[in-house]
Amino acid sequence: MSTNDDLQSILNDIKVGDIVNVVLNNSSVISGRLMPRYESSERDHIVIKLPNGYNVGIMLKKIKFITKVSSFSIETEELPKKNLYNSSSLKSQHKNDNDLSQISNLPKIALISTGGTIASKIDYRTGGVTSVLSAKDLYTSIPELSLYASIDTEILFNEYSENIGPMHWHLIANKIIEKINSGNYDGIIISHGTDTMSYTAAALSFALQDLPIPVIIVGAQRSSDRPSSDASSNLIASVIFATQLDYSGVFVAMHGSISDKEIYCHIGTRVRKNHTSKRDAFKSIDIPPIAVVQDDRVEIQKIPSNIILHKNKNRNKINKEFNIISKTKFDDRVFLLKYYPGFNPILIENVQKLGYKVIIIEGTGLGHINRNCFSYLKDAIASGMLVFMTSQCIWGRTNLNVYDTGRDLQKIGIISLSNMLSETAMVKAMWLLANYNDLDYIRNKMQENISNEITFITPIVEE
Amino acid sequence: MNEIILKVGFEIHQQLSTKNKLFCNCKCLEAENYDSIFLRKLRPAHSELGSYDRASIFEFTKMRTIKYHSSYLSSCLVEADEEPPHEINRDAMDTALIISLALNSNIIDEINVMRKIVIDGSNTSGFQRTMLISYGGHLQIDGKKIGVQTICLEEDSGKLLSDDGKFREYGLDRLGIPLIEIALEPVTGTPTEIVKIALNLGRLLRTTKRVARGLGSIRQDVNISVNNGKGIVEIKGVQRLDQLIKVIEYETIRQHGLILIAEKMNRERKSNDIIIGDKIMDITNIFMDSSSKIVQKVISNKENIFMAIRVKGFKGLFGFEPYPDIRIGKELGELVRFYGFGGLFHSDELPNYGITDIEVRKVNEILDIDISKDGFIILGGPREKMSIAISAICDRLNNVSSGVPSETRAARIDGKTIYSRPKPGSARMYPETDIAPFKITDDLLVPLKEKVPKSWNETISYLAKKYQLNKNLAEKIFDSNYFEIFEVLSGLTKISPSFIASKLTEDILNFERQGYDSSILNNNILLDIFKRLDSGLIAKESINLIMEKLMNRTTKSVDESIRVLGIKSISDEELEKIIDKIIEDNVLIIQEKGMKATSALMGKCMTILRGKVNGKKINDLINNKLNIILNLKK
Structure with a gap:
């Protein structure tokens, strides 16, 4: 008999959540609530939550039988009694707190949930954290949000960000257009997993140009089911940015340091996740963040002269027919190639055979790659592929004029993308490829600045 | 009782x-x-x-x-x-x-x-x-x-x-x-x-x-x-056993007091006589010109208000003290202090604290109090915290009739306990989703069974035998904070373990009783002291002198203590010179007493050499020299 059958026969009609007595072979009894079992763990144990709150695993082999004591019901802890008193003076004092969200002169925000840590809690299926909290749940658990805006929430989909791709970018972009065209909103917030958040930010920056209002993408590095989560402070800041920012466009709002202090607002094409777990994993690359929320106020930073930002238009001025550039399709035939010592150039030939149209190289230093790749790249370009050069250094600009290698690469037809982030370059190529047919046009557009993905001046910033 | x-x-x-720590590789270091x-x-x-x-x-x-x-x-x-x-x-x-x-x-x-x-x-x-x-x-x-x-x-x-x-x-x-x-x-x-x-x-x-x-x-x-x-009632933070006795004693009286209060209340009042917080009024205006310093201090902050809560049928219960200082009024005071309030007033203690009879009457009036039966609470403090604190007060008052409420309290050094928070629920x-469940298998348990410690008695007998200690000293050193360094010192030096053990237990304890601070004696310092003894740089008698200087904070290091005490290591040559001098000066005594002069000479030597040279060594030297002198005479 498999352990699965063992489990079934032992449990009988007992369901997860029931209070049970587990009688062991040695006749001792463990009482508690039957908890769901993580699907990924082996099924040779059951988990019981004891009255003291601890979960313990009991081996099936040691169980004689289980009896049900009572069926599942959620015990709500007795909360401090709020309505014990009947005083009119106290009542009037508290009236405002409850009614704030209803006051119509607050800015209006659409909060679109796509999943991720910011909307996550424990999942018994996998044993890890999973995205299940709706944007509405977040709003309920962070009542301070009602001080800044009246928020409509919508769950678009519920994915870890590693499962989000070009198709999802398309869906998010279309949803944003729908919300903007309704004329109801002063700003839009997208809650998103952090792993690929900057890819989505770049994608939306290209798909939705000349936005009339801010679109703020927000996430959390610590799940919102823990008291120390950065979800609430990031979300509160994103609402403040969405309602108070002077600029429109696509931005990312995340912690500026490991303290719960400053929340930074990053330009969507210039932001990158640089740490696996820290709250301040997101950094603006080659520019400072454009704004900071500190003590619930927006402080606009010195914005370098070459950064182009559109003025935030009042939603009341949004014409119902407002025409934002919206090309929301993406073509995934773009290969992001990280060069490394020992790289086998034959891979380039294979990429070409697989039908890819564009290669974005993440070269070394100023934009270099071993000369043994040259002939393969020549062939690829001759076959009609576009090949661009970015740097794996993350910070700084490529320059193919300084060393021989660079000059040789130019001769082959490889185009340097200045200080465009390699991930942003890849997304940009996907976007161009889906929306334009002419290769020359795409080649030129790649080198042009559309959404601050290239900044031709790098400020001297103290880190 | x-x-x-x-x-x-x-x-x-x-x-x-x-x-290392439980969930990372950091060291467990202060x-x-x-x-x-x-x-x-x-x-x-x-x-x-x-x-x-x-x-x-x-x-x-x-x-x-x-x-x-x-x-x-x-x-x-x-x-x-x-x-x-x-x-x-x-x-x-x-x-x-x-x-x-x-x-x-x-x-x-x-x-x-x-x-x-x-x-x-x-x-x-x-x-x-x-x-x-x-x-x-x-x-x-x-x-x-x-x-x-x-x-x-x-x-x-x-x-x-x-x-x-x-x-x-x-x-x-x-x-x-x-x-x-x-x-x-x-x-x-x-x-x-x-x-x-x-x-x-x-x-x-x-x-x-x-x-x-x-x-x-x-x-x-x-x-x-x-x-x-x-x-x-869960009491947190008891660090010492002597404190524990005090905590148990205090808490017994407090809880029994609360039970007595509940009994009085249930005996004297009908349950529907008592109505808690059915009328709550802002009385800031009544207190605006109060001459009470406590009231004025609260009111000087513009964010603060005063609220009065009617508690019907409660007259006499706030202030009733079945034991000295055990009363509901005090319990409520502790409770609101935890919400950031300075305290509260209850009707059983007013007028007092500069609050006048007139002010009390105004409060009675505004709350519609029946002064033969009812009571009230006055709370002053920040407006925004008022409602949560009033909720907590009402909750607590609702529990008076059942005696002792479940809660977490903190122990003070003197054994008294103070309210710290409601008892956490399940x-x-x-x-913890970041860590996978951990299976305990027989393979894992079998080798651990061999590591189960011996019983207390076995452990003590084993120690007594291993280090040649009497049972009492073995218990003392094992119970002390110095057991680890004791084992290190006994292994590292030729000093007798029983000497080390008695220094680390009885002598340190003696200094502690004099009010000296033993926390200065960390392992490094003890190691330093005993190593010097082991290599003959200091004498056994110096150990207490050095420890005393360190523990009463006159010196900061072993070196400094030695310098201040004037302990110098004396070379054998110098030692012999000193002893020869003393013998020379006391020839008369030697002539008179023979070998029995040793103790007198010893006394004179020790006034000069105490702490600098091992007493036994001096004694041996004197004996040798006397032997030679007396034999020559023969």
Whole structure:
């Protein structure tokens, strides 16, 4: 008999959540609530939550039988009694707190949930954290949000960000257009997993140009089911940015340091996740963040002269027919190639055979790659592929004029993308490829600045 | 007090002496100074079953910014809650299993790490990681079995550095050090009997040689209930056994007092006579021109208001004291202090504190008080905290008739306890999703069974034999904080272990009784002192002199003590010269007494040489010299 059958026969009609007595072979009894079992763990144990709150695993082999004591019901802890008193003076004092969200002169925000840590809690299926909290749940658990805006929430989909791709970018972009065209909103917030958040930010920056209002993408590095989560402070800041920012466009709002202090607002094409777990994993690359929320106020930073930002238009001025550039399709035939010592150039030939149209190289230093790749790249370009050069250094600009290698690469037809982030370059190529047919046009557009993905001046910033 | 039945349950929290922390590779070190600071705010999170924990909500109402100090030597991103926890420290797990085996406790088949929500800031994550290792079992004391409830392995919390009401500051060095928590079944008995249980459990833990020693390495939480009352009062932070006796004594009286108050109330009042908080009025205006200094101090802040709460049928119950200083009015005062209020006034104590009869009458009027029966509470403080504090007061008053409410209290050094928060419920626990459940297999347990410590008696006999100590001294050194350094010194030097042991127990204790501070005597200093003795640089007699100087803080180092005391090592040549001189000066005595002159000469030598040369050495030298002189004469 498999352990699965063992489990079934032992449990009988007992369901997860029931209070049970587990009688062991040695006749001792463990009482508690039957908890769901993580699907990924082996099924040779059951988990019981004891009255003291601890979960313990009991081996099936040691169980004689289980009896049900009572069926599942959620015990709500007795909360401090709020309505014990009947005083009119106290009542009037508290009236405002409850009614704030209803006051119509607050800015209006659409909060679109796509999943991720910011909307996550424990999942018994996998044993890890999973995205299940709706944007509405977040709003309920962070009542301070009602001080800044009246928020409509919508769950678009519920994915870890590693499962989000070009198709999802398309869906998010279309949803944003729908919300903007309704004329109801002063700003839009997208809650998103952090792993690929900057890819989505770049994608939306290209798909939705000349936005009339801010679109703020927000996430959390610590799940919102823990008291120390950065979800609430990031979300509160994103609402403040969405309602108070002077600029429109696509931005990312995340912690500026490991303290719960400053929340930074990053330009969507210039932001990158640089740490696996820290709250301040997101950094603006080659520019400072454009704004900071500190003590619930927006402080606009010195914005370098070459950064182009559109003025935030009042939603009341949004014409119902407002025409934002919206090309929301993406073509995934773009290969992001990280060069490394020992790289086998034959891979380039294979990429070409697989039908890819564009290669974005993440070269070394100023934009270099071993000369043994040259002939393969020549062939690829001759076959009609576009090949661009970015740097794996993350910070700084490529320059193919300084060393021989660079000059040789130019001769082959490889185009340097200045200080465009390699991930942003890849997304940009996907976007161009889906929306334009002419290769020359795409080649030129790649080198042009559309959404601050290239900044031709790098400020001297103290880190 | 004869009719009081006292029940006490212990929870012992003992730090383990593992090299690394429970969920990361940082060393378990006390930080001497901190390198960096960061700030955090915590808020309650939904527990697994979807309800908020009462204790967390309580803390949230007091939410403030928390400042964390960290040292790179003892904390990393894991303690900063910036990196997920690593795997469970296997050494710590082994220790918890060994202790479970020693107490015949039933070990869980599969251990699940839980998050216990604690949002006072002592854990950066907002929860303490804890796991139930085993349940049941017993501790044997004088042939009696004391039941074990549960044995848990958990991480220690951050160290509170300061709390000025605005910022609360914690050091991260202690956060994450493995702790074993042993909860015993409640027992009845006298405080002294009960303390003996704690002592024995502590000894059992130490026999594993896997637990940390010293102040702060062991903490007792105590659950106390009187006369089978339903309310469970958990008292945190008892660090010493002598304090524990005081805590039990105080809490017995407090709880019995509350029961007596409840009995009086239930005897004298009908349940529907008492109506709590049916009328609550803002009385700031009445107090505006009060001559009371306390009132004026509150009112000088524009954000503050005064509210009065009517409590029908409560006259005489706020101030009733079945024991000195035990009354409901005081309980309520402690309660609101925790919400950031200075205190409160109740009708049984007014007029007083500069509040006039006229003002009291105005309050009576506005609340429509029947002065023959009703009472009221006056609370002054910040407007925004008013409603939560009034809720808490009403909640507490609702519980007066049932005697002792369940709550968590903090122990003070003098043994008194003060209210700290509502008792946390099981809703504060949910699974630590970052760590996979840990299976306990027979393969893992079998080798650990051999490491189960010997019984206390066996351990002491073994020590007595190994180090040639008498049983009493063996017990003393094993119970002391110096056992580890004792073993090191006994192995490292040729000094007699029984000499080392008596210095480290009796002599240090003597100095402590004189009010000297023994915390200065760390392992390095003791090692330094005894090594000097071992190599003949100082004499046995110097040890106490040096320890005394260090402990009363006249000197800061062993070197300085030696310099101040004028202890110099004297070469054999110099020593002989000094002794020869003394013999020369005392020829008459030698002539008169012969070999019996030794003791007189010894006395004279010691006035010059005390602490500089070993007395025995001097004695031998004198004897030799006398022998030679007297033989020559013959």
